Amino acid sequence: PAVWESWDPKTGGRKPITDPHLREMLGLTIKHGTDAVMAAHKAGVPMLAGTDCGVDNAYMFPGWSMHEELANLVAAGFTTAEALRMATIDAARWRGEATSEGSIEKGKVADLVLLRSDPLEAIRHTREVEAVIQGGRYYSRADLDAMLTAAETRALAARRAEH
Numbered sequence: 001p002a003v004w005e006s007w008d009p010k011t012g013g014r015k016p017i018t019d020p021h022l023r024e025m026l027g028l029t030i031k032h033g034t035d036a037v038m039a040a041h042k043a044g045v046p047m048l049a050g051t052d053c054g055v056d057n058a059y060m061f062p063g064w065s066m067h068e069e070l071a072n073l074v075a076a077g078f079t080t081a082e083a084l085r086m087a088t089i090d091a092a093r094w095r096g097e098a099t100s101e102g103s104i105e106k107g108k109v110a111d112l113v114l115l116r117s118d119p120l121e122a123i124r125h126t127r128e129v130e131a132v133i134q135g136g137r138y139y140s141r142a143d144l145d146a147m148l149t150a151a152e153t154r155a156l157a158a159r160r161a162e163h
Contacts, residue, residue, distance in 0.1 A: 034076045041078065048094055049073060049087035067127050074123045081120060111135065 017023050041047060051065035066087065073083040092102025101109045112133045117125035132139045139147075 038077050041082075046090065046094070047086055048091050049083060050091070067124075070119075070123050070126055080123045083123060084119060084126075 017026060037047070049066065049069050051069050070083045070087060073086065074080055078086075089098060089102035092098045092100075099108075101111070104110075104112070110133055113126075113129055114131040114133070115125055116128040116130045119125040129144065130141055132144060
């Protein structure tokens with residue numbers, strides 16, 4: 001409920017910016033941040049892809065927001081391969097789990113997201129999830145859609161209950 005409340009454009013921290021000077025400042029802030037990230041990357045600073053979910057975090061949703069993060073990394077100047085590595089093997093290395101996760105190899109945990117199209121051709125293809133294998137169980141697109149519908153139903157019921 002606190003996260004939903006923070007996202008309310010009337011009362012939360014996500015009110016549309018109408019002041020042109022503030023919009024310009026925000027644009028400059030984003031550009032400077034992007035430039036700093038690319039400079040750090042070119043200098044060899046290790047980086048990971050990731051998103052935060054919580055109050056006032058610009059509508060970040062676990063899972064969905066990773067697609068936006070990957071697209072933003074590519075738009076900033078990372079190659080699609082670099083962005084994908086940041087979200088997979090580099091993340092596993094950082095957590096000390098590279099021997100068991102982060103890439104597809106014999107003997108590693110086989111939790112996979114199966115895509116319809118090659119994300120190396122276009123990073124937007126990460127959104128084309130066809131199936132997931134997690135914990136040895138296969139979830140088809142139909143299974144995933146059913147889970148999303150059930151989650152939406154629970155979220156709507158919780159939202160109604162809070163009002």
